[in-house]
Amino acid sequence: MAIVWPASLWPSQMTWGMVYNNRAFTSTLSNAQQIMGYPGAYWLCTLNFDDLFDEDERELTALLGRLHGMFGTVNIPAFTRIRTDNIGAPVIVTGNAQATNLTIGGVTPSKKVFAYGDYITIAGEMFEVVEDAVSTAQGRVQVFLNKRIRRSLPAGAVVEYKNPYSEMRRVDDTNQLTVQPVVANGSFQFREAF
Known part of the structure; x- marks a missing residue:
């Protein structure tokens, strides 16, 4: 079961994107290309955290610790695509x-x-x-x-x-933050889990 992302933990910058599963075949005779699209596209996201003070740093490292690297999954919200209307x-x-x-x-x-x-x-x-x-x-x-x-x-x-979200897992097993007196920062990459 995926961990719910803490509502109080917002990245200072994020990169969202889609990785498609396409293959290009190029003719050696004419240089013409044929593109084949396959299933298996997935979301990729990088979350950057700057100026994490003690409470936020603890919350982030505890979340990463519960994930156990690539093993666990977390529901990462699409922070900029929330809606308030009713359909x-x-x-x-x-x-x-x-x-x-x-x-x-x-x-x-x-x-x-x-x-x-x-x-x-x-x-x-x-x-x-x-x-x-x-x-x-x-x-x-x-x-x-x-x-x-x-x-x-x-x-x-x-x-x-x-409040859309994607169930994701870490891309790697390393949890590291850069810690300076009073503040910390880090960057973590996730990919859609399936």
Whole structure:
């Protein structure tokens, strides 16, 4: 079970991104390229912490200690993509493995419920919405995503849209902070866990 990220612990800088699983084949005769896209894209994130005072330093090192390096997982929030509006109680209607879109029900009817750039989390897997999505009169909406769905999403699974997060693990096993009198700082890299 993933550890919940402490609400009071905010990085001073973060780098979020997607690592896709594409392969390029280049012809030795004409230099033409063919690109093949495969499943297995994942989120990659680096969190930088500057000017950590005693309490924050302790909280961060305790969190890293509970992870045991790459072994444990943590739900890292998308700090800049939180929402405060209410679009209903969104749940999965269909979310097939390897698809780049899904259908969500239980949202406010006949309204733009998702905008491109919104993040959503379903069963620990985070997606970015890549096109605006307007719901039908029945409160359903088709959502296009930035990556393929890794495994089929069960009908009725809750869609977290207000506080999206990605279940992640450390990229390496090393926990080190630079400690100076009174303050500390460090940089830690995580990748989506699956």
